[in-house]
Amino acid sequence: xxxxxxxxxxxxxxxxxxxxxxxxxxxxxxxxxxxxxxxxxxxxxxxxxxxxxxxxxxxxxxxxxxxxxxxxxxxxxxxxxxxxxxxxxxxxxxxxxxxxxxxxxxxxxxxxxxxxxxxxxxxxxxxxxxxxxxxxxxxxxxxxxxxxxxxxxxxxxxxxxxxxxxxxxxxxxxxxxxxxxxxxxxxxxxxxxxxxxxxxxxxxxxxxxxxxxxxxxxxxxxxxxxxxxxxxxxxxxxxxxxxxxxxxxxxxxxxxxxxxxxxxxxxxxxxxxxxxxxxxxxxxxxxxxxxxxxxxxxxxxxxxxxxxxxxxxxxxxxxxxxxxxxxxxxxxxxxxxxxxxxxxxxxxxxxxxxxxxxxxxxxxxxxxxxxxxxxxxxxxxxxxxxxxxxxxxxxxxxxxxxxxxxxxxxxxxxxxxxxxxxxxxxxxx
Amino acid sequence: xxxxxxxxxxxxxxxxxxxxxxxxxxxxxxxxxxxxxxxxxxxxxxxxxxxxxxxxxxxxxxxxxxxxxxxxxxxxxxxxxxxxxxxxxxxxxxxxxxxxxxxxxxxxxxxxxxxx
Numbered sequence: 001x002x003x004x005x006x007x008x009x010x011x012x013x014x015x016x017x018x019x020x021x022x023x024x025x026x027x028x029x030x031x032x033x034x035x036x037x038x039x040x041x042x043x044x045x046x047x048x049x050x051x052x053x054x055x056x057x058x059x060x061x062x063x064x065x066x067x068x069x070x071x072x073x074x075x076x077x078x079x080x081x082x083x084x085x086x087x088x089x090x091x092x093x094x095x096x097x098x099x100x101x102x103x104x105x106x107x108x109x110x111x112x113x114x115x116x117x118x119x120x121x122x123x124x125x126x127x128x129x130x131x132x133x134x135x136x137x138x139x140x141x142x143x144x145x146x147x148x149x150x151x152x153x154x155x156x157x158x159x160x161x162x163x164x165x166x167x168x169x170x171x172x173x174x175x176x177x178x179x180x181x182x183x184x185x186x187x188x189x190x191x192x193x194x195x196x197x198x199x200x201x202x203x204x205x206x207x208x209x210x211x212x213x214x215x216x217x218x219x220x221x222x223x224x225x226x227x228x229x230x231x232x233x234x235x236x237x238x239x240x241x242x243x244x245x246x247x248x249x250x251x252x253x254x255x256x257x258x259x260x261x262x263x264x265x266x267x268x269x270x271x272x273x274x275x276x277x278x279x280x281x282x283x284x285x286x287x288x289x290x291x292x293x294x295x296x297x298x299x300x301x302x303x304x305x306x307x308x309x310x311x312x313x314x315x316x317x318x319x320x321x322x323x324x325x326x327x328x329x330x331x332x333x334x335x336x337x338x339x340x341x342x343x344x345x346x347x348x349x350x351x352x353x354x355x356x357x358x359x360x361x362x363x364x365x366x367x368x369x370x371x372x373x374x375x376x377x378x379x380x381x382x383x384x385x386x387x388x389x390x391x392x393x394x395x396x397x398x399x400x401x402x403x404x405x406x407x408x409x410x411x412x413x414x415x416x417x418x419x420x421x422x423x424x425x426x427x428x429x
Numbered sequence: 430x431x432x433x434x435x436x437x438x439x440x441x442x443x444x445x446x447x448x449x450x451x452x453x454x455x456x457x458x459x460x461x462x463x464x465x466x467x468x469x470x471x472x473x474x475x476x477x478x479x480x481x482x483x484x485x486x487x488x489x490x491x492x493x494x495x496x497x498x499x500x501x502x503x504x505x506x507x508x509x510x511x512x513x514x515x516x517x518x519x520x521x522x523x524x525x526x527x528x529x530x531x532x533x534x535x536x537x538x539x540x541x542x543x544x545x
Contacts, residue, residue: 068541072445073517076496081439081449107446107496109515109535 029063038137042071044130046084055137058116060109071135077118078104098122103140115140159192159199160341163331169196169323176321177203182273184258184318185296187325190373193296194256196325201252206292209251214244221262225281228265232283245278248291258295258318259309266311269293273317293318328370328377335366338374342381343393350385358394368402431460432490434527436520437480438469439495443516443523447497448477454520455487462528477501484510493523493532 029050032039038055040048048071051063059066061074072080079102101119108114121134159170176183177200185193194213201211214228230243245253255261261269272278273293277286295318297304304310328335339357347354357365361384370376380399388397395403434457436443437450444450451474457466472479481501484492485508492505497514505512516523518538526532 065537065541069517069537069539070442072439073442073495073537073539076445078446078449080445107448107498109496111497111499111502111514113498 032134038139040066040071040075040135040137042133042135044132046071048074049132058108058114058137058139059106075106075118075135075137076108077106077116079118106137115144158195160338161331161334162337163326163334165324165326166331166334169325173200173323174203176200176323178205179321180292181320182293182295182318183321183323184301184315185294185323185325186301187296187298188327188373189298190370190375191325191327192374193298193325194254196323197252197254197256197294197296200294201254201292204252204292206251210248211252211254212244212248213254213256215256215260221264222281224262224265225268229268229278230280230287232280232285240280240283243278243280245272245289245291246280246287250290252292252294255293255295258297258314259299259301259304263311266314270311270314270317273314328373335370335377336362338377339365339381342378343385346382346385352385352388353391354385354388354393355391356393358392360395361393361398364395364398364402431458433457433487434491434493434524435484435487435489436524437492437494438520441519441521443493443495443518443520445495445517447480447494447501447514449475450480450494451475453480453483454524455489456524458528481505491527493520493527 028041029052032041032050032052035052036054038058039052040055041050043049048066048069051059051061051066051074056062059074059076066074072084099119099121101117103115103117105113106116117138117140119136119138121136123131123134125131159166159173161167161170173196183197183200185196187193197213198211201207219227226241226243228243228245230246231241233240255269258266268278272289272291275286276290277288279286297310301310301315301319305312305315328338331338339362343354343356346352365380372379380402383399384393384397388394433455436454436456437447438444438452438454439450444452451472453470453472455466455468455470456464459465470483472483477498481504484505489510491511491513493513493516495514495516497512502512502514513523513527513532513534513536515535516532516538518536522538523532523536526536526538
């Protein structure tokens with residue numbers, strides 16, 4: 001244990017510098033007391049001199065009991081130990097002259113973790129010497145709650161459907177989420193594989209850990225290897241670089257199109273699934289990993305195995321649990337349910353008072369076969385809600401492709417069904 | 430009184446936050462409260478969950494730490510540990526006070542005042 005200067009130095013007269021610069025020390029508490037955000041006055045040794053009323057409420061400490069205590073023990077911020085700007089300046093020998101802000105959390109006396117933004121404002125005297133620091137703390141809890149609400153796209157409630165296939169999926173989803181088995185998600189583009197993968201993670205015991213999505217985009221194999229499995233530290237002191245699998249430690253990794261992954265990496269993934277360990281590129285010692293693997297493909301996995309694009313052993317390993325998302329055209333009565341669902345979502349988002357669809361619009365939308373699946377249906381409703389000035393969405397508010405559906409591969413309307421049908425087969429629910 | 434006491438560390442102080450502690454002091458004491466064994470551990474990374482695992486793994490009976498989230502506090506209490514959280518002060522000071530039976534949650538051991 002090394003020594004802490006702040007705790008060993010004798011307590012100096014803290015407001016001496018302020019008095020010398022013409023400010024009366026008694027003025028500060030009065031000036032700061034009723035500000036709507038938290039303020040702590042901290043001396044050069046990082047000891048707390050006072051807290052204003054807002055910060056007393058936020059931290060649970062009274063100003064009197066905090067006086068003289070190192071501020072890291074009062075603020076208990078995530079930024080206190082390693083990113084404290086005055087301490088950083090002290091290390092580099094610079095004098096802090098600019099206000100700096102950073103976001104983080106603090107844990108208050110009531111054991112509550114609070115998201116905050118801390119701005120450190122150095123107070124300088126007439127000669128430019130650092131006198132003390134004002135630590136201004138804003139409570140970001142309402143903003144963080146709003147952000148979480150807006151970005152929470154993939155809770156278990158985000159997957160909706162009433163057709164038998166979707167009802168079955170929703171019924172088994174909690175049990176699948178609770179298990180640690182690898183899952184293979186299949187379904188055409190736009191059916192919600194990504195959403196389902198994230199929902200599985202959110203409903204799993206790993207929900208507090210990271211969810212890492214991997215898109216095995218075409219890149220040189222060596223680079224992809226580093227990207228996925230990381231790189232060991234170099235002999236010349238190079239820092240080791242974590243790969244996606246290391247970033248997902250204790251959490252979930254989602255491979256969004258498994259067949260895009262080269263066969264060499266598929267082999268390494270198979271070893272990872274079997275041995276729960278991975279050797280980073282350039283390293284010789286395997287690293288133990290605790291990662292749940294979810295993989296998805298928009299194509300027929302058996303066909304991919306036949307075509308040599310997916311290793312058969314990996315397919316059988318991933319296929320332990322297989323969840324298939326049916327295309328919209330096979331979800332029958334779900335179309336109207338989804339239209340109503342997204343109408344509700346977008347009327348709330350755009351603050352409109354829409355009552356529903358006209359009979360003509362509904363007939364047109366029900367007859368359409370949605371090659372882009374739920375994603376296309378959702379975008380159509382978003383467009384319609386956006387452009388509709390009245391209270392009912394009519395045919396004139398629907399995007400052109402509903403009125404004039406394009407024929408696939410130049411076939412006449414009424415010919416072969418559209419959408420991706422791998423190997424000539426239509427997906428099954 | 431016998432058992433293992435864990436103090437989360439930040440330099441020579443009790444770590445201001447349980448979840449950010451990357452160093453701990455483990456002290457085993459006998460029935461008379463005499464120190465039998467002392468060990469300082471540097472953790473691979475700071476994590477409240479991993480620290481809870483370590484505490485249970487080492488059969489710690491008392492935890493002395495700084496600010497701690499409700500969830501971890503109640504988890505350790507549920508595991509029948511004594512948790513003295515919110516302690517602000519030098520680690521050795523906190524430890525000796527605990528051995529004298531004088532340490533409580535929320536105690537501030539640093540010299541206070543200073544409006545001089």
